[in-house]
């Protein structure tokens with residue numbers, strides 16, 4: 105499974121974490137390494153100004169997306185905020201399509217129109233990449249609503265930063281999903297900071313999981329540096345959503361190693377604090393665990409790393425060599441073609 | 457005169473007004489400890505303390521509404537939006553409350569508040585972060601809309617806006633923050649509603665505001681090299697805009713070109729074009745032209761974004777069409 109399709113880990117909801125197959129364990133490890141290498145490559149590309157605008161790296165948080173998405177089925181829907189590269193990769197979007205989008209190329213998963221913060225991949229049921237904080241949480245409820253409406257058996261996984269919980273729309277959404285019993289799992293990626301604001305300066309009533317109780321959602325917490333724990337907790341929530349239509353709010357504690365975005369001078373915390381967290385590095389920890397279990401040899405770890413490096417270098421080369429989108433493409437995108445009514449005139453008011 | 461940046465000019469304006477009037481306070485995301493997402497509030501926390509420089513959670517609707525309440529009660533809030541594109545989660549507060557409360561209460565309450573932050577594109581941060589909502593807010597009767605292009609005006613207009621007893625929506629720009637210019641040392645206020653003439657010429661009139669003024673200036677210089685001279689009017693205030701200054705110029709040049717970054721449909725330039733044709737029809741030798749943002753959401757790709765924004769090329773093409 106891992107070698108064939110490094111993007112999507114197949115769910116085995118009945119297997120408790122301790123009894124994950126070696127293939128799944130290696131798959132989780134590989135996926136985290138891929139994301140780390142991809143993000144390091146993105147950082148380099150940003151420094152060379154090949155990537156412009158905002159670029160928010162996922163380094164340090166890999167276990168969250170990898171663990172959470174490994175508990176899903178292909179029919180499930182995934183949606184997240186702008187720190188989305190790792191989520192798209194874990195969902196199965198190719199490194200090439202992600203990197204090309206970061207470079208604004210036509211071969212990017214959003215054809216160069218969205219950029220780093222707006223990765224979309226319909227084929228993999230990945231509904232973005234959203235850059236207005238909190239806004240996508242209501243959209244997530246809509247995905248779950250449609251899944252229930254159409255009786256697809258799918259559920260929606262919505263990732264959000266801990267800073268997003270203070271947007272009004274998130275509270276409104278928690279009420280709706282609980283009231284209407286929508287099949288949804290909210291994963292708060294609590295990395296301690298929203299830009300320069302620590303969670304204790306932004307939020308009353310900590311821990312954040314408490315916000316579940318006001319609306320009668322299942323509330324859970326997980327250590328976001330432990331990929332198997334994230335996977336297990338999400339699997340439990342997914343099963344609640346899928347079989348009983350009970351929404352869950354899962355608070356996952358994690359940490360970002362880099363600045364908020366590539367442009368953040370990161371002066372609001374000490375180097376020491378960052379170093380402390382790095383001791384809990386999710387990839388390092390998992391590697392040790394797999395070595396203890398004698399599932400991962402040094403040689404295999406090196407091979408996985410080499411493959412990930414090659415994959416992201418290939419992605420960057422592909423992106424660099426890809427064509428830029430043109431205005432004709434851009435103008436073809438705002439409107440869907442009609443098929444149930446006569447076409448609607450679409451004058452370009454800037455050309456008149 | 458001292459040479460300072462647009463960013464420093466805004467910073468000085470807020471500091472001077474906070475010094476002068478203890479009811480003025482600044483509220484927004486990352487304005488205090490982080491010193492502002494774009495460092496516009498640098499040093500204000502240290503100088504005025506956490507009571508008057510207030511960091512908020514990411515809750516635009518709540519802190520905008522809170523500012524409305526504080527203004528009703530008599531304070532003079534300055535609300536910083538990290539980006540005007542984020543103000544839309546507070547749209548209800550801005551339109552229904554800021555736009556209506558004085559009127560609906562029969563004039564009992566004042567709303568002496570400023571909402572400010574950067575708007576516009578050009579930094580490749582995509583469609584959701586690059587809006588020019590100036591015209592949307594200008595459509596609300598009770599709102600005043602200001603958009604300075606130069607450090608001096610940024611300072612003088614922000615001071616006037618803070619002292620105004622009415623809500624002022626103040627539009628800055630990421631590209632403008634680093635721009636340097638001479639600013640008087642002595643205290644001054646720039647009147648709201650008065651345009652600035654940036655350049656004089658008899659062949660055509662160009663009207664613009666905010667960052668577009670700098671693009672228009674480059675175009676006017678290129679035009680001058682080809683022997684045609686433009687009057688360039690920087691609006692500074694979009695609503696109420698300085699019709700008289702435009703009229704004076706159009707009566708001299710008989711040709712009007714409007715450069716605005718927002719999307720074309722019902723942009724503020726359309727209002728100006730309507731007013732000018734309505735009142736100065738006989739003075740016009742050619743149809744009024746507008747150069748606007750192209751009529752699509754802002755693309756991330758840099759080459760495309762440069763085409764979507766008003767640029768020198770498109771302004772020159774329009775100018776030549778007007779002069780033909």
Ligand SMILES: Cc1ncc(C[n+]2csc(CCOP(=O)(O)OP(=O)(O)O)c2C)c(N)n1
Pocket residue numbers: 187235236237238264265266267268269295297298299364485514516538542545
């Ligand atoms: C409505 C809105 N307000 C402000 C911003 C600016 N902004 C972007 S990211 C961010 C911090 C969000 O932090 P968090 O939700 O914890 O996510 P993290 O960056 O830690 O992944 C802010 C304030 C925005 N994009 N949208």
Ligand SMILES: [Mg+2]
Pocket residue numbers: 265266267293294295296297298299
């Ligand atoms: Mg965070």
